Amino acid sequence: MRQPEVKRVDDPAMGIRSSRRVLLARGGVLGALATIPLIGRLLQLGDASASPSKAQDSKILQLVLLLEYTQVAFYEEALRQAGLTGDLHDFAQAALEHEKQHLAAIRKALGTTAGAKPSFDFGQNVKSARAFSEAAIQLEDTAVASYNGQATNLTKGTLAVAAEIVSVEARHAAWVRAIAGQVAAPDPVDVPMTAKQAVQGLHEIGLRT
Amino acid sequence: MDSFQDFADFLTTVDRDGALAETRSHAERTLSRRRFFGLTLAGAGTIAITGSTGARAAGGLPASDVDILNYALVLEYLQASFYTEAERSSALTGKTAEAARIVGATERAHVKAFLKLLGSEAVKRPTFDFQGTTEQQRPFLKTAVALEDLAVAAYKGQAPKLQANPVLAAAVGIHSVEARHTAWMRQLFGITPAVDAFDLPASRRSINRVVASTHFIVSRPKMTGRNKPEFTG
Numbered sequence: 001m002r003q004p005e006v007k008r009v010d011d012p013a014m015g016i017r018s019s020r021r022v023l024l025a026r027g028g029v030l031g032a033l034a035t036i037p038l039i040g041r042l043l044q045l046g047d048a049s050a051s052p053s054k055a056q057d058s059k060i061l062q063l064v065l066l067l068e069y070t071q072v073a074f075y076e077e078a079l080r081q082a083g084l085t086g087d088l089h090d091f092a093q094a095a096l097e098h099e100k101q102h103l104a105a106i107r108k109a110l111g112t113t114a115g116a117k118p119s120f121d122f123g124q125n126v127k128s129a130r131a132f133s134e135a136a137i138q139l140e141d142t143a144v145a146s147y148n149g150q151a152t153n154l155t156k157g158t159l160a161v162a163a164e165i166v167s168v169e170a171r172h173a174a175w176v177r178a179i180a181g182q183v184a185a186p187d188p189v190d191v192p193m194t195a196k197q198a199v200q201g202l203h204e205i206g207l208r209t
Numbered sequence: 210m211d212s213f214q215d216f217a218d219f220l221t222t223v224d225r226d227g228a229l230a231e232t233r234s235h236a237e238r239t240l241s242r243r244r245f246f247g248l249t250l251a252g253a254g255t256i257a258i259t260g261s262t263g264a265r266a267a268g269g270l271p272a273s274d275v276d277i278l279n280y281a282l283v284l285e286y287l288q289a290s291f292y293t294e295a296e297r298s299s300a301l302t303g304k305t306a307e308a309a310r311i312v313g314a315t316e317r318a319h320v321k322a323f324l325k326l327l328g329s330e331a332v333k334r335p336t337f338d339f340q341g342t343t344e345q346q347r348p349f350l351k352t353a354v355a356l357e358d359l360a361v362a363a364y365k366g367q368a369p370k371l372q373a374n375p376v377l378a379a380a381v382g383i384h385s386v387e388a389r390h391t392a393w394m395r396q397l398f399g400i401t402p403a404v405d406a407f408d409l410p411a412s413r414r415s416i417n418r419v420v421a422s423t424h425f426i427v428s429r430p431k432m433t434g435r436n437k438p439e440f441t442g
Contacts, residue, residue, distance in 0.1 A: 094403060101406035144385045151381040156369040163365045163384065164407040170388035171403035178396040183311060185389035188318040189382035 052155040060150045061110050063195050064162070066118065067146055068103040070202045073120045074139060075099060082132040087179045092132070095140075095172050102165050109161075122206035133180045135205055140173035142193065142201035149192035270326075271372040278376065279332045280413065281367065281383075282323040284360055286334045287425060289316035291356060295343040305346055305397050309353075312390050319383055326376070336428035350398040357391030359419060362411035 050056060075096035078084060084092050107114045125135035147166035151159055174184035193201065270278075292313030295301055301309050324331050342352040364384035371377040392402035420426065 094401065098403065098406040105407075148378075148381045148385060151368070152374040152377050160365075160369045160410070163368055163381070164409060166381070166385055167361050167365065167388035167408040168403055168406060170385035171392035171408075174389035174392035175396060175402040178393055178402070184308070184393035184396070185312065185315060185386050188315045188322075188386060189379060190385045190389075192378065192382065 052153060052158075054155065056153060057155055057158045058110065058113065060153060060195075061106055061158075062113075062115055063146065063150070063198060064165075065103070065106045065110060065115055066202060066207070067143055067198065068099055068106055069117050070120065070205060070207050071099040071139060071143065072096065072103050073117075074122055074126065074135070074205065077120075077122055077126040078132045078136075081126045082129055084129055084132065088129055088133060088176075091172075091175055091179060092136070095136075095176075098168055098172070102168075105161075105165075118207060118209035120206045121208050125206055133176055136176045137173065137180065137182065138201070139205050140169055140176060142198060142205070143169040144173055144190050145193035146195075146198035146201070148190055149194055149198065151192075270376065274371055274373050274376050275327065275330050277367045277371060278323055278327055279330070281364065281380070282320065282327065282332060283335065283426075284363055284416075284420075285316055285319040285323060287337065287420070288356055288360060289313065289320045290334070290337045291339055291343060291352070291425075292316055294337075294339055295349050298344050300344050301346055301349060305350060308393055308397060309349070312353075312393070315386060315390070322379070326379075335426045337425050338427045339425055340423070347398075350394055353394040354391060354398055354400070355419075357387055357394055359411070359416060360387040361391055361408060363413075363416045365408065366410035366412055366416070 075092050079089070079092050079096065082092075122135070124131050126132060144166060147162055147169065151162070154162060170190070177184040199207075292309050295309050296306075296313055339352070342348045361384065364380060364387060368377060368380050368384060371380055388408070395402040
């Protein structure tokens, strides 16, 4: 898929990028994740999918559901365990509130077909403020990339709803980056992720099931 | 200041310009002209974004996409010029100066990308007067927040209307970058970067009304016709 040529702003002060490259290097995880029914179905989402349809929207919403479950669980555990104070605490609390509303909306959209809450092991990511902020940046960048990656696969009606969520994820990403003293918007165009990359990214943060 | 309405209140509310509306009517006339000449507008597969020279870009793009891209281009011109002028005024310091430099470079990159995509169909850069908001840090930040929130709502309103997948993919990737910008500027200004769980779209009409209320656009953009695209940055 071609996009207009936009060069990345060339600036040495630009903090870390999303850890996409790192994620891509860890191929083995996918094989294991694919044995889990919900995730196995998600991995069947192609990069260049069939024309948008209600059925395809539902598959994509399952991916989004997994993402929102992960975010809610991540912020809940971090608020309990990471010893967050000041700006980081305010951020985590606001983000949790938003992600809960996203999760509720996606669950409602999926109705009885919504997948159950998966299990997580966030490990050190929720044990200190410093680790939390790094993981939060990675998770929010992954959320933005995951939604953006599905935009052309969604029907227009569902795209309109997804667009109301993705920019809030982008605000979260920039917010926590700014708190951490990193460049809040490192790329002129946010780089999308495929469904596979998204699932892999969530596993990197702590999705287990 | 958490909404466009506040921004409109902050500035004056007289619509004396209508520059964006003018842009749209230019685009509509162009579309009529295209239909008149019976041009076939092929699908996304034929978009030639890179490579050959000349008036290639808009060929192959659905007419409605060209219209939306020109609308987005005016918003990008507005933002790019705003940051460029702020940088030149040397009024900004510290983290705000750093952020403005990076965001400005990004908005200029967006302008370049749209000019390349639209080729000879691109509207020209209007003339701007930022009413002194680029000359002091607090007014700069306040205005930056409003312009970025506006851009997010504008892209969100138009994205589902885009037909060509490569254009849609680019637009959503820019949309989320504008959302990062507004959060960044809000953080620097000292207000909540993300207020609500859902960001709402805005129609062209409401975007146009707010932009007009700023009086930032002092000359109306024109179609370049057969001229080569005007590169900026």
